[in-house]
Each structure stands twice: as C-alpha cells, then as structure tokens.
Amino acid sequence: MSIWVKICGLTTVDAVETSVAAGADAVGFVLAPGSPRTLDAPSARRLAERVPPTVETVGVFRGQPLGEVLDLAVRSGVRSVQLHGDETPSDVAAARAAGFRVIRAVDAGAYAAEPEEARVAFAEDALLIDAADPGAGATFDAAPLLAAPPHRPWILAGGLAPDNVERLVGELGPVGVDVSSGVESSRGVKDLGLIREFVAAARRL
Numbered sequence: 697m698s699i700w701v702k703i704c705g706l707t708t709v710d711a712v713e714t715s716v717a718a719g720a721d722a723v724g725f726v727l728a729p730g731s732p733r734t735l736d737a738p739s740a741r742r743l744a745e746r747v748p749p750t751v752e753t754v755g756v757f758r759g760q761p762l763g764e765v766l767d768l769a770v771r772s773g774v775r776s777v778q779l780h781g782d783e784t785p786s787d788v789a790a791a792r793a794a795g796f797r798v799i800r801a802v803d804a805g806a807y808a809a810e811p812e813e814a815r816v817a818f819a820e821d822a823l824l825i826d827a828a829d830p831g832a833g834a835t836f837d838a839a840p841l842l843a844a845p846p847h848r849p850w851i852l853a854g855g856l857a858p859d860n861v862e863r864l865v866g867e868l869g870p871v872g873v874d875v876s877s878g879v880e881s882s883r884g885v886k887d888l889g890l891i892r893e894f895v896a897a898a899r900r901l
C-alpha cells in the first residue's frame with residue numbers, strides 16, 4: 697500500500713502546484729501565528745482553491761483557541777485541521793462535529809507518556825507524531841516509540857527529507873509522512889526540486 701504523503705507549510709502557487717503534480721496526498725497551510733510560513737485566511741484560501749478535491753487541504757494550528765481554529769479553517773476553505781497544542785478530546789470532537797477531519801499532532805515524548813485511555817478519548821481522525829518544535833526540521837528520539845509503538849496507524853513528522861524518509865519509515869513503520877523544512881532551500885522557502893524528490897522517495901516505499 698502506498699504511503700500517505702503531506703507537504704506542509706506551503707506559501708506559493710508554484711509550491712502547491714508542484715506538490716499536487718508530484719503526487720502528494722495532502723498539502724498544509726500554517727494558520728498558526730509566528731512562523732515564516734504563516735498565512736492569513738484569504739491567502740490560504742487562494743492556495744487551497746488551486747488544489748483538486750482528491751488532495752487533502754490541511755490548516756495547521758498551534759495553541760489557538762478552538763473558536764479561532766474553526767473561524768480560520770472555515771475562512772481559508774481547508775478540509776482538515778492539524779492541531780499542535782493543548783487541545784482536549786472535546787476540542788477534537790467539536791472540530792469533527794463542525795465538519796473537519798482532525799489530525800492530532802503530538803510530540804513524540806508527550807505521546808510516549810500518554811496513558812492508553814487518554815489516547816482513546818481523543819478519537820482523532822489521524823494521529824501525527826512529531827518533534828517537540830514542529831516545523832523546525834528536527835528529528836526526535838525514536839526509542840520510546842519503538843519500545844511502545846502506537847496501537848493505531850500514524851503519521852511521522854519531524855526532520856524528514858528526501859534522503860532519510862525511506863530509512864525512517866522502514867525503522868518506525870508509520871502509514872504516512874509529513875515534511876516541511878526538509879523540502880526548503882531556506883527557512884520558509886520551498887524548493888520545488890526537493891518537493892519532487894521527497895514525494896518520489898516516499899513513493900518508492
């Protein structure tokens with residue numbers, strides 16, 4: 697089965713069109729403040745409108761109140777919300793009830809410490825395991841994850857790049873991958889060639 701691939705932190709039409717043409721399953725727009733990749737809702741909408749319905753559009757949030765998340769998600773026209781922060785199971789349920797697919801992003805260390813009943817309570821649509829500082833291009837210590845792997849399919853993020861995605865997927869066994877920094881020439885600036893290389897490398901799996 698083909699691995700699910702998301703290219704995150706897109707800010708230009710070229711990068712969106714290249715990701716879609718390369719065969720990405722999802723594209724991400726950062727709607728959290730304070731990142732060089734942050735877009736306002738109208739800018740994200742202009743990009744999301746270039747994406748065919750077969751490709752998932754994801755708004756990325758960090759530590760924002762649920763009302764703000766839903767408002768930005770509606771105004772930007774994304775289909776899914778990726779929540780990095782202190783969201784609760786009821787936030788996840790409310791976002792789902794509002795019609796969004798919810799990707800719950802958790803740092804690998806916090807996930808390892810999460811009791812099984814808390815994991816079950818979230819009932820997110822997809823689980824993304826990431827480094828502690830999302831979007832920073834850092835990998836994480838995988839030892840706790842290997843010792844107690846998630847009991848559900850999950851997406852790997854954090855420091856992925858064209859030259860390590862095959863190895864890390866082989867070692868950790870996720871069903872999907874998410875990349876931002878590893879397909880950039882400088883922080884916040886996507887490299888179209890690296891986007892193509894990353895999707896091709898993930899497709900070889």
Ligand SMILES: O=C(O)c1ccccc1NCC(=O)[C@H](O)[C@H](O)COP(=O)(O)O
Nearest residue numbers: 704731830831832833854855875876877
């Ligand atoms: O990209 C950001 O600046 C960002 C800001 C706030 C929350 C999340 C953010 N990014 C998330 C991602 O781009 C990815 O889901 C993931 O963390 C992979 O990032 P990277 O390690 O840079 O490939």
